[in-house]
Amino acid sequence: MKGDRKFIVLLILLVVFLSLVFYIRAEKAIRERKIWQEAELYLADFSSPKGPFLVPVKIKVEKDNTLYSVIELLINPPPYLKGVSSPLPKGTRLLSAEVKGDTAYLNFSKELKENFSGGSTNEMLVVYGIVNTACSINGIKRVQILVDGKVIESLGGHLEIMEPLEPDKEIVK
C-alpha cells in the first residue's frame, strides 16, 4: 500500500510540473505576439553575374520603435547574414524616424548623399533598399527620405526623392 501512495504523489507532481511548463510557454507566446513584429530587410547581393539585386531577409523586431530598429538593422545588418550587405553608403546614420499616417519620414545623416559612390543601379539599391525595407512594416506604404533634415532632389542624379516613394520590386531578386 505504501508503494501505491508513493506512485500517486509522483503522478500529481508530474502533472503539476507539466502544467507549469505549458503555462509558461503559452504565456511567452502571448507576450511575443504583443511586442515582436516581423519585417524584411532589403539587403544588397553583389554576387550575381547578372548584376546586383536587393534580397529580402525576414527579421523580428520589438514592436516599440519598429521603424527605427529596422532601418538601424538595414544600416548594420546582423553579422550572421552571409553574402549580403547594407546597400547604404558607408558612414550613414539614421537621425530620426517617424510615421505620419501611412508615410514614413526617414532622416539620414549627410553621408547618405556625400558618400554615395555613383551609378544608377547603385542608386536603385540605396533608395529602394530603404523604401522597400520601411514598407515591409505593417501600416507603412510610402517613404520620404530626408538628408540632414531636408528634402533633396536626388541622391545620385537618377532617381528623384523629393516626394514620398512607394516600394519598387524591379530590383528585388
Added chain:
Amino acid sequence: MERIPEAYLFLACLFLITPFLYPQQMGKCCIYLLGEKLDNVDYFLENDDVYIALDISPLSSLLEKQQLKSVKRGEKIFYSLKGLNSLKSLSCNWDGEKRNADIAVKLKRENIIWERSPSSLTFQINLPLSLPFETGILPNPPRAFVDIKGVHLFPAKIEEEIGDNLRIRVAQHSISPDIVRFVIDLPPSPPKVEFPPSPSKQLKISLPSVFKGKGSELEAIEVKKVNGSVVAYLKLTQLSEYKTLLLKNPPRLAIDITPSYLSPLLASPEICHPISQVRWSQFSNDPPTVRVVFELKEQTDVDIRSKPSLIEVKFGSFFEKDLRELKGLTIVIDPGHGGSDPGAIGPSGLQEKDINLDIAKRIKNLLPNAVLTREDDVYITLQGRVDFATQVNADVFISVHNNALPNGKGTGTETYYFREDSLELAQYIHKALISKLGLPDGGVRRRGFYVIKNSPCPSVLIEGAYLSNPEEEKLLGSEGFRQKIAEAVVEGLKQYFGRGK
C-alpha cells in the same frame, strides 16, 4: 779545255739557283679588263698571287681611297689580283694554264630594279661604273636582250616572273670575255623597247605601253575629316576590284586593289585619329595587287564605298544617306549629371558628368538634329531635363550615363526603359551598343529612373560602361570608345525609326 766543264758547271749551278734568286716568274698574259681584251701584259707570280702590270685608271672610281697592293718593278707598277678581287664591286679570276686574267664588275640581284605601272615596264640595272653593252630584239619567241660586257653575275642565274606571262632572265653568257646577258620575254606582238645609249652606268630599259588597260594605278591617298568622321580617299586611275580585311591585334584595315599598281607619285597622307599609320605596297604581281593598310589606334567600324576611280573609306561608318530617316525628328540627348553633381567617379578620377557630355556632343556631331539638355558643365534638375524634352516637343529622349558600383565592381553595358512605349527603342539602342562596344551584355532593364519615367516621349537611359571598373574607366577615357558609344546610339536610332520599312 779543262776549264770549260767548270764553266758549264758554274752555269748549270747558276741556272739551278736562279729560281731561288728570282722567285717571280715574269711573263706575258692576256687580260680582260671590264670586257676589253689586253694582250701581252707583263705579270709575275708571287706567294700564290698574280701581279699584273696594269693601267688601273678605268677602275679608279672603285678604289674608294683604298690603297691597292702593288709592287714596282722597273718602270712598271704591278697590281695584286687578290687585292683587286678584295674590292667590293670587282670580281677577278686567274686561269693559270691559259695565263688569262678576268677583271670584271660584280652584278647582284639588288642591282637590278624593275617597276611596273599600269601600262609600262621599266628595268634599271645599276652598275658601279660605265660599261659597254649591246642590245637587240630576238624573234621566236620575241624577247629583248642586253649583253653587258665586263660583268660577273652573282648568283650565276636570275629568273623572275613579272606577271602577265612575262619573265626576265639574267645569266652569265660567257667568261673571257665576261658577258652577262639580260633577257626580257615580250608579249606576242612585241611593243617598242627603249634602250639606253652605250656605254652607261645606269641601264634603263623601258617598255612603254606593254600592258594595255590592265589595271589601275593608285595615285593618291588622302585623309579628311568630314562631318565629324574621318574619311580616307584612295584615288585610282580607273576603278579596280577591291577586297577589305578588318583585322584585330593590332587593329588595322587592309584594302587589296586588283589589278592595280602603285604610282611613283604616291605620297604619305596627313593622318588623324583613329588612323595611326598608312602603309602601302605592291603586294603581288600576279595578279597585280596593291595593298593599302590603315593601322588603327583602336577597333573601329568602317564603311567602304567606291565611286568611279575612287575608293572611300569612312571610319565610324556613317553616311549622310543613312541618316535621312532621322531628318526632321527632334532627338533629345541628355548628358547625365553635371555641375555640382559629378555622377560616378572612376578610380583614376574620371568624372561621369564629363564623359556623358562628351558622348552627347559626339552624338550631335553625327546627328545635327540632336538637341542636348546641357552643353556645358552645369547642373540641371531631373525635372528640368524632362521639361526641356516637353518644350522642344521631343520625338525621343536619350539619357547618356555611365555606371558604377561600390568597390570597383560592375562590368558591361545596360539600357533602361520604364514605360512600355520605350521598350522597342531600348532594344534597338541596346543591340547597337552591345555589338559596337563588345562589353558584357547587362541587358535591357525596366527601372523607374526619373527622366525615363516622366519624359513626354519614348525614352531610354543608357549606361555605356562602368566607371568604377578600372579597365572600363580606361576605355571611357579614350576618344575612340566614346565615339563608338555615340555611333551605337545613332545606329540604334536609325534602326528604330527605320523599323518596319
